[in-house]
Amino acid sequence: MIFKNEFESLGFTAKWIEMPAEMKRAGHLTAVRAGTKGKRVLLIGHIDTVLKGEKFRRDGKKAYGTGSADMKTGNVVLYYALKALHEIGALKDASVIVHLTGDEEDSGTPLEISRGDLIATAKRSDLVLSFENGGSNIATVARRGYSDWQIEVTAKTGHSSGIFKESMGSGAIFEAARIVNQFYETLRSEKYLTFNPAIIAGGTEIETKDAALTATGKGNVVPAKVIVRGDLRFISEEQKESARTKMKEIVARSLPGTSAKITFRDEMPAMTPTTGNYALLKQLDAVSQDLGFGKIEPLDPGERGAGDISFIANLLPGLDGLGATGGNAHAPGEYADLDTLPRQIKRAALLIYRLTR
Known part of the structure; x- marks a missing residue:
């Protein structure tokens, strides 16, 4: 001591x-x-x-x-x-x-x-x-403060020949890609606000163990699940809440045959x-x-x-x-x-x- x-x-x-x-x-x-x-x-x-x-x-x-x-x-x-x-x-x-x-x-x-x-x-x-x-x-x-976020996407699954059809939809990976890209287009220019999709896994099945994600799937199967994890950094609580609101709105606009949710976890305030x-x-x-x-x-x-x-x-x-x-x-x-x-x-x-x- x-x-x-x-x-x-x-x-x-x-x-x-x-x-x-x-x-x-x-x-x-x-x-x-x-x-x-x-x-x-x-x-x-x-x-x-x-x-x-x-x-x-x-x-x-x-x-x-x-x-x-x-x-x-x-x-x-x-x-x-x-x-x-x-x-x-x-x-x-x-x-x-x-x-x-x-x-x-x-x-x-x-x-x-x-x-x-x-x-x-x-x-x-x-x-x-x-x-x-x-x-x-x-x-x-x-x-800047930071918080963690996680997106979980689920989708209809089946033979890949059916992707984009009304009965199948777009698959979980296309939905996850849409969400992350719209985050990029919407949030990236705001001063002192950054977000980083750090880990992504997608396929027919995903195994989670502590911080690790393991995905399995086949090239001829429409993916059923995606998990994306990242962080959000901000200069004020107001900026954090504003960014979270925009992220939630983006997540809610699901592609056909998919659904997604986003959760947040506070780590350090600004x-x-x-x-x-x-x-x-x-x-x-x-x-x-x-x-x-x-x-x-x-x-x-x-x-x-x-x-x-x-x-x-x-x-x-x-x-x-x-x-x-x-x-x-x-x-x-x-x-x-x-x-x-x-x-x-x-x-x-x-x-x-x-x-x-």
């Missing part, structure tokens, strides 16, 4: 929160320093990774290893910013909560449990700063850009320029996926992307730029200092 001990050395009360065993997810670390001065600041990160097995190694100014950019170095920025403030007595009477989740890359369900503690801390905070990997002169005021987020960006920009590091611009939300801050973005203003820079996140050869750490630590420390005055 390295982080737990380190935060306790800075005067925080730290504890590890276990998740129920049946969730098969790691727990979370929370550290609290209660005070009455300035804003109540929530600092968040995560301690899990997507891949496993690539050990830490240093090559000049780069640190390689699984999770180095996303987001081990971000946690280091968070910790050392607090350490710097602690050493000059600037945390005295400040209200700061640190929350490091153990399952950000694949949130445990039910979300009411896996994100319950994070939401509770947000409700007793005034703002949130997240330390996911960042950029030299950018910060994140918005992150961090919608707000005036409060931009106000925090303005403060970070002032900090950066005062330190001689230049202006800070908002990152295009289309360049960033969902993250834990999204679960609480409706409750309080926030900024993300305050960690170090790096590359190859979620892939072999992931690295962090170590020479960006001092700059990011100084920015974070001064921002937290000003917020807690």
